[in-house]
Amino acid sequence: MKNVKESIFQLFQDYETPSIMGTGEPGNVSVHRYGNLRLVRGWIEDRDALIEGAKVVISGAGLSTLSELLVYGKRAVVIPQGNQPEQESNSQGMEKLGLAKSIYPEVINANSLKEILTEVEHSDKIGRSADRVRSMAAKWKGEENSMKIRLELLDAS
Secondary structure, X not given: OHHHHHHHHHHHOOOOOXXXXXXXXXXXXXXXXXXXXXXXXXXXXXXXXXXXXXXXXXXEOOHHHHHHHHHHOOEEEEEOOOOOHHHHHHHHHHHHOOOEEEOOHHHOOHHHHHHHHHHHHHXXXXXXXXXXXXXXXXXXXXHHHHHHHHHHHHHHO
C-alpha cells in the first residue's frame, strides 16, 4: 500500500481539484497541506459529508466504505487489497453496477491513477449509473425500514 499512498501524494499535490485523503489512523486528528491535497491523519468524524460532497472517491474495497458510496451514488476508483478475496468481489460488484473502475496496488503509479481517475470522473455512463443508484438509495429508507422490521418481529413474538 506504500506505493498507493506515494502515487496519491504525487498525483494530488498538483491536481486541479482540491482533494482530501484520510488515513483512518487512531489518535489525534491533524491536517497537513500538500498543494491541493489535504492529508487528514486520524479518523474523519464526518466522512458522510465528505463522501456526499465528493466528485469521485478513491477507496479501498472494504464493505463499509463501498456501502456508503452506494448510498450517495458516488463515482469511484476502487483499490482492492490482493490478499482479501472479498475485496475483489466487492470491487467487481461496484464495476457491475457501473459506479466504479478498479485498479490494483501492484500497477498503481501517479500516471495510471490519473488515467483511471480521469476516466471515472468524465464518463457519462458512470454518471448515469451514479444518478440511478443515488435515486434508488433515496427510496430505501434503511433506518425507517429496519425499525419497522424490528417492531414487526417484536409483535410476532
